[in-house]
Amino acid sequence: MxxxxxxxxxxxxxxxxxxxxxxxxxxxxxxxxxxxxxxxxxxxLKWVIKVFEVESFRASFALSMFLAIFGTLAALVLGVPVAYAASRYKLPFGETIRTIVSAPIIVPGIIVGLALLRYLVLPLDVSVGLALFIAHTALILPYAVRVVSASLDNLRSDIEEAAVLLGSSRIATFFRIVLPNIQNGILAAFILGFVTSFNQVPVSLFLSGPGVRTLPIDMIWYMEITYDPSVAALAALLAFLSISIVFLAERFLGFSRYV
Incomplete structure (x- = not known):
């Protein structure tokens, strides 16, 4: 008892x-x-309503959505082939490649943001928007590789070999057999990448500029000049959004099987 x-x-x-x-x-x-x-x-509910009336929140929300969606898609375009190669072939220096791919997770975000600012944005005069896109894609890439790799590990490789023996090319086999069978893993990777990118703070803090701020950074900036409950209302809405996305992913995709 x-x-x-x-x-x-x-x-x-x-x-x-x-x-x-x-x-x-x-x-x-x-x-x-x-x-x-x-x-x-x-x-x-007046502060919840005010969230939708603040122009800077609308602009930063649009930027965060763009980075989360297209940054995750770019990470998947790069990460799916890497995951497939690592899962199906014995690559030279395979462990080194995995370590390099996982670097954005291992290294603190503040260091990543500072390094990109010092060695990409300033010397090459890269625009703030492009720098944010590159940074968010790099941060999401390890998640894409790991989640898709977990999905590929559950797919029997002899199915692909059978398709090749029956005359299908490797590329055709990948698109006709492999991708349809790992689509839930890819969707899970997209959702994880989307949530990670949308809520990213340390890297975005270094790479934001005048008029170009992600929503979390804009919330920090807003609290420096105003101390009303609208930031709490926005934080609550974002929390409900993230929880709803993860709940639906678990309900329909079995999200916990991949992460």
């Missing part, structure tokens, strides 16, 4: 630790007061 109570108490503490900040943010977002505070001063 005591062990069961201990388990329930531990679970309650963990849930409080994980969900407590989220509950506070949602409560602050629904506050009727004029400043960000908890507990809320009454209840109102």
């Amino acid at each position: 005591s062990s069961r109570l201990f388990s329930y108490a531990t679970l309650s503490v963990v849930l409080l630790f994980l969900l407590g900040p989220f509950v506070i943010i949602v409560a602050a977002a629904l506050s009727a007061g004029e400043t960000l505070a908890f507990p809320p001063q009454g209840l109102s």
Whole structure:
């Protein structure tokens, strides 16, 4: 009995630790007061409505969506062939290649952002938008490779060999047999990359510029000049968006099988 109570108490503490900040943010977002505070001063949806009226939020949201969608697609275009080669062939220096591909995950984001700023943006005069796109693609690439590799490991290679023996070329086999069988893994990689890119802060902090800010960076900038609950409302909306995406991915794709 005591062990069961201990388990329930531990679970309650963990849930409080994980969900407590989220509950506070949602409560602050629904506050009727004029400043960000908890507990809320009454209840109102006016700050949720204001989120959609702030022009900078709309512009930064559009940029974050562009980077998340097209950066993830670019990472998949690069990552799927890498994952296939690593899964099906014995590559020379294979472990070194895997380490290099995983570097954006291993290295802290602040270092990645500073390195790109110092050795890409400044010396080559690369635009802020292009630098952000390159950075987000590089950050998502390791996730794309790992998730697609997990999907390929579950696909029997003898199916491909049978198609080749029956006269299909390697390229045709890849597009007609391999891709349809790993499409759930690719979708899972897309969702993981999308969420990772959309919520990215350290790299975007170094590469943002005047009028070119991702939504998380714009939220930080907004809080420096205004302390109303609209930032809490936006944070709550983004949290609900991320949770909904992951929930649907788990419900229809079995997201946890790949990550």
